[in-house]
Amino acid sequence: MNNILVLPMLLPIIVGVLLIFLRTYGRIQAWISIAAMVVTAGISIYLLHTVQADGILRLDFGGWEPPFGILFVADSFSVLLVLTSSIVTAVCLSYALISTSKELQTMYFYPTVLFLAAGVNGSFLTGDLFNLFVCFEVMLLSSYVLLTLGNSKRQLREAIKYVSINIVSSWFFLVALAFLYGTLGTLNMAHAAERVAEVGQTPLLTTISLVFLVVFSLKAGLLLYFWLPGSYSSPPIVTSALFGALLTKVGVYALFRIFSLIFYHQPEITHTIIGIMAGLTLIGGSLGAIAFNDIRSIAAYNVVIAVGFMLVGLAIATPEAIEGSIYYLIHDMVAKALLFLLVGTMITLSGSSKMAGMSGLMKNYPLLGWSFFIAMLSLAGIPPLSGFIGKVLISSAAIDSGSYVLLALALLSSIFVLYSLLRVFKNCFWGETIVSKEEQLPLRRGVLLPCLVLVFLTIGIGLGVEGLSLYVTDAAKTLLNPGTYINAVLGIIQ
Amino acid sequence: MNINDVILKTVSKGAVLIILTFGIYLFLSGHNQPGGGFIGGLVIASAFVLMFLSYDSETVSDALPIDFKKLSAFGVLLAMLSGIAPMFFGGAFLAQSFGYFNLPIFGKTELATVTVFEAGIALTVVGVVVNIILSISEDE
Numbered sequence: 001m002n003n004i005l006v007l008p009m010l011l012p013i014i015v016g017v018l019l020i021f022l023r024t025y026g027r028i029q030a031w032i033s034i035a036a037m038v039v040t041a042g043i044s045i046y047l048l049h050t051v052q053a054d055g056i057l058r059l060d061f062g063g064w065e066p067p068f069g070i071l072f073v074a075d076s077f078s079v080l081l082v083l084t085s086s087i088v089t090a091v092c093l094s095y096a097l098i099s100t101s102k103e104l105q106t107m108y109f110y111p112t113v114l115f116l117a118a119g120v121n122g123s124f125l126t127g128d129l130f131n132l133f134v135c136f137e138v139m140l141l142s143s144y145v146l147l148t149l150g151n152s153k154r155q156l157r158e159a160i161k162y163v164s165i166n167i168v169s170s171w172f173f174l175v176a177l178a179f180l181y182g183t184l185g186t187l188n189m190a191h192a193a194e195r196v197a198e199v200g201q202t203p204l205l206t207t208i209s210l211v212f213l214v215v216f217s218l219k220a221g222l223l224l225y226f227w228l229p230g231s232y233s234s235p236p237i238v239t240s241a242l243f244g245a246l247l248t249k250v251g252v253y254a255l256f257r258i259f260s261l262i263f264y265h266q267p268e269i270t271h272t273i274i275g276i277m278a279g280l281t282l283i284g285g286s287l288g289a290i291a292f293n294d295i296r297s298i299a300a301y302n303v304v305i306a307v308g309f310m311l312v313g314l315a316i317a318t319p320e321a322i323e324g325s326i327y328y329l330i331h332d333m334v335a336k337a338l339l340f341l342l343v344g345t346m347i348t349l350s351g352s353s354k355m356a357g358m359s360g361l362m363k364n365y366p367l368l369g370w371s372f373f374i375a376m377l378s379l380a381g382i383p384p385l386s387g388f389i390g391k392v393l394i395s396s397a398a399i400d401s402g403s404y405v406l407l408a409l410a411l412l413s414s415i416f417v418l419y420s421l422l423r424v425f426k427n428c429f430w431g432e433t434i435v436s437k438e439e440q441l442p443l444r445r446g447v448l449l450p451c452l453v454l455v456f457l458t459i460g461i462g463l464g465v466e467g468l469s470l471y472v473t474d475a476a477k478t479l480l481n482p483g484t485y486i487n488a489v490l491g492i493i494q
Numbered sequence: 495m496n497i498n499d500v501i502l503k504t505v506s507k508g509a510v511l512i513i514l515t516f517g518i519y520l521f522l523s524g525h526n527q528p529g530g531g532f533i534g535g536l537v538i539a540s541a542f543v544l545m546f547l548s549y550d551s552e553t554v555s556d557a558l559p560i561d562f563k564k565l566s567a568f569g570v571l572l573a574m575l576s577g578i579a580p581m582f583f584g585g586a587f588l589a590q591s592f593g594y595f596n597l598p599i600f601g602k603t604e605l606a607t608v609t610v611f612e613a614g615i616a617l618t619v620v621g622v623v624v625n626i627i628l629s630i631s632e633d634e
Contacts, residue, residue: 003581010587014574020567062588 002050005059005072007043008082008121009135011036016114026105030097033110037090037117044083047074048471056478056488058127066127066489067191073127073489076475077326081124081253084333087457088245089117095341095450096238099348104236107149116142116242123250127489129180129187132254133173136219140166143247146239147231154234162231169218176211183208190489193262193482201265209263209270216258220251222311223277225304229288232303233296233353237344240296244303245337249329252310256325259314260479267317275315275406281308282409286416293355295428298420299336299343302379305413306332312406313394320400322476324393327468331378331386331461338375338454339421342368345451346428349441355424360433364440369429371451376425378458380418386461499548506548513541524612531612535619542624551631562628566621573614576607 015036019029051057057074060066093113100109119139126132144166148159181187183204184195196205214224221228232243255274263270285304292298310332313325345368350358362369378385381392391414398407461468478484521534545554580589592606 003587006587010574010578014571014578017567017571017574021564060586062590063586 002057002059002074004043004047005057005074005125006061008040008047008086008125009072009118011040011043012114012118012121016111016118019111019114020108023108024106026102027097029105029110030093033114034090034093034097036114037086037093040117040121041083041086041090044079044086048076048079048083051076051079052471052474056485058489066491067186067188070131071127071188071489072122072125073190073485074125075478075485075488076471077256077479078124078253080326080330080471080475081249081333082121084330085117085120085124085246085249088333088337088454089113089120089242091450091453092238092241092245092337092341094453095241095447098444098446098450099344100236100238104150108145109149112142112145112149113242116146116246120246120250124253127189129177129189129192133170133177136173136250137170139247139250140170143243146242147235149239150236152234158231158234161227165218165227169215172211172218173215176208176215179208179211188489189257189261190486194486194490196262196265197482201263205263206266206269209258209266210273212258212263213255213270213273216251216254217277218251219248220255220311221248221281221304221307222251222255222274223281223284225281225284225307228304229297229300232300233294237340237347240299240344241337241340244299244340245333248303248307249333252307252329255311256314256322256479260317260322261482261485264317264482271315271317274311275403278308278311278315279406279409281305281311282413286413286420289416289420290423294353295343295346295355295424296353298424299339302339302417302420303336305417306336306379309391309394309410309413312398312403312410315406316394316397316401316403317480318397318401319476319480320393321397322479323472324390324395324397326390326472326475327393327465328387328390330468330472331390331458334454334457334461335375335378335387338371338451338458339379341451341454342372342375345443345447346372349443350428355427358428358434359431360429362429363433365443367448368443368451369425371448371455372421372425372429374455374458376418376421378462379421381414384459384462386458388462389465502548506544510541510545513537513544517541521612521616522609525606525608531615532619534612535616536623538616539620539623542620543627546624546627546631551628562621562625564621566618566625569614569617569619569621571614572617573611576610576614579607 015032019032022029047057051074059072061070093110096109116139119135119142122135123132123139126135144159144163147162148155177187180192184192186192186195218224232240259270259274282305285301285308288301289298289305292301306328310325310328313321313328346358346361347353349361349365352358374385378387381387394410395407398410517534517537520529520537521531524530524534577588581587590606590608590611592604594602595605597603
């Protein structure tokens with residue numbers, strides 16, 4: 001019993017609820033919520049160390065033992081993601097503190113972001129499939145609010161699409177849960193995994209797993225990403241950054257968890273389908289990334305490419321590939337938040353989201369330009385930045401397992417990422433400066449500070465892979481040995 | 495809008511009392527029999543909605559000076575705090591306990607901490623439901 005396990009979800013909720021009473025105090029709300037997320041990050045660092053020392057931790061809510069009650073389980077994989085998402089949320093909140101209008105701040109913006117963080121952290125930590133559904137809903141409801149907050153026509157149009165697609169996928173999720181419960185008689189992840197392993201993954205179970213695949217693909221934007229670029233490029237920039245960094249990653253996490261813990265017995269069906277979907281996602285995302293002139297759409301399509309890339313790792317499913325995917329997952333949360341924040345700053349400065357509307361920003365805002373340059377290199381996977389290690393591991397695993405098509409697609413997509421962002425870099429930062437020194441909008445003081453934090457993080461993760469590798473190796477090992485997880489939850493002593 | 499329907503007003507005065515009593519009964523019978531915070535909250539909320547429907551919203555707001563947004567937030571807070579409390583007594587998050595007490599009028603009564611949790615849920619449900627109805631009705 002480790003009550004501290006519930007804090008990454010509990011703390012944001014409690015602070016968020018308290019902030020509702022402080023509605024009119026925009027700046028105080030911001031500071032309190034940043035503090036809450038920093039504390040959450042601190043707790044997850046502590047949890048990460050405890051997991052290394054004592055193995056997988058679990059907390060049975062209300063003392064109800066599994067498989068009868070709901071529980072939270074912390075292994076290295078989930079805690080690493082909780083840590084990264086808490087840091088990214090804190091940084092995005094500090095960007096909101098500096099840049100967002102006062103009107104938005106008093107419209108329950110901060111409480112909603114905290115509820116979103118609670119839903120994300122809860123999804124990472126839960127050990128029960130129905131609880132996963134609930135945490136998804138907490139996250140999605142907050143995202144509906146954040147998407148419509150700001151009240152522009154475009155946002156409302158995209159919100160209708162986003163809400164309907166998510167309601168449909170939540171319904172699918174419930175149907176899949178009902179099927180699974182009807183077949184296995186349990187929704188505890190470890191217990192379900194144990195039972196699937198006992199009876200073997202029959203065709204019926206494989207079909208159910210494919211329903212789950214559809215559900216999580218919709219959430220993650222794996223192949224079924226048609227809703228993503230529109231809804232990620234319409235809300236205020238902080239919201240886009242949070243969505244781009246966190247929401248799809250929760251879907252990716254769920255895919256990794258389900259297909260490595262429960263449904264891993266028929267890889268020639270499930271993992272092949274995941275591989276095909278990942279390949280098509282890479283192609284579609286790459287085409288989208290070079291097709292648009294709107295820089296927010298380009299950034300949104302970069303999210304899609306990254307999802308495809310991570311799922312290549314799951315499709316190959318060797319220890320090296322899984323490790324690569326985990327590194328890439330962590331990297332992508334940081335780098336995507338950075339990309340969206342920088343793109344948002346560029347749009348605020350030039351007043352247009354079209355590439356034609358901005359030119360020669362480098363002369364006026366060199367720091368912004370070079371931050372964008374580093375973000376670009378990091379996303380393309382240039383060493384020594386954080387995207388490199390994930391790409392290397394996934395590529396070499398693809399070579400080892402002979403998945404040359406996926407390898408080619410993955411590497412080509414990196415070139416497309418580089419090309420799409422290089423195009424933005426060239427058109428927006430170089431070239432003739434349209435705005436003269438006198439007329440340029442002053443960069444609001446401190447706006448770049450959150451971006452710089454993320455720049456240092458991406459450099460830091462790249463250079464400090466050695467320190468991270470201990471945790472990532474453990475995370476990959478747990479994912480590939482479901483027995484460890486099952487034993488930790490059901491308490492069977494070998 | 496000025497509603498002056500004598501029958502509606504007279505009936506709802508009586509009905510609100512009955513609905514509220516029934517809501518509280520459902521809420522209290524919650525943890526051993528059908529009922530509970532959610533259902534009790536919905537029934538109580540329907541009493542409030544009936545009042546808003548039969549009288550105009552200004553009259554009811556004057557009689558019940560409650561900010562329903564804050565009421566729902568307070569409900570969540572109460573439910574969460576009742577979950578946290580056992581953590582300070584060495585129990586797991588959300589752990590509950592109960593005991594039997596001899597109260598002056600009721601005699602031997604079962605008192606359970608889960609009632610606090612359910613009260614939080616009931617307040618949240620009341621707050622959210624009334625808030626939704628009010629937001630729709632105030633929309634021009």
